[in-house]
Amino acid sequence: MAAQTKKTTTGAAATEEKTEVKVYHFTSKKKFLTCAGLGVQFMDGKASTDNLEVARALAKIDGVELVEG
Numbered sequence: 001m002a003a004q005t006k007k008t009t010t011g012a013a014a015t016e017e018k019t020e021v022k023v024y025h026f027t028s029k030k031k032f033l034t035c036a037g038l039g040v041q042f043m044d045g046k047a048s049t050d051n052l053e054v055a056r057a058l059a060k061i062d063g064v065e066l067v068e069g
Contacts, residue, residue, distance in 0.1 A: 023048050024055035029063035 025048045033042040038054045040047050042064075049055055058064050 021050045022052075023050050024052075024058075025067040026055075026058050027065050027067055033064075035061070 025046070026042070028042045028045045028047070030042065031045050033045075033047075035041070035058065038049075038057055040049055040054060040058060047058075049058070055066070059066050
């Protein structure tokens with residue numbers, strides 16, 4: 001016997017909108033770089049984040065550049 005499920009949406013879930021999230025891409029002069037405090041790890045000299053505050057902090061690090069795309 002198959003169980004029946006009932007989906008209900010209330011509050012914020014009912015008015016959920018699709019919003020495009022901006023992703024910030026970075027390159028590093030060092031092939032492997034870990035920024036543990038920011039929760040970012042560069043693999044092959046590349047990393048991405050969708051957090052604006054993290055992107056601002058990464059942009060201040062020597063040898064790390066924001067890739068415009």
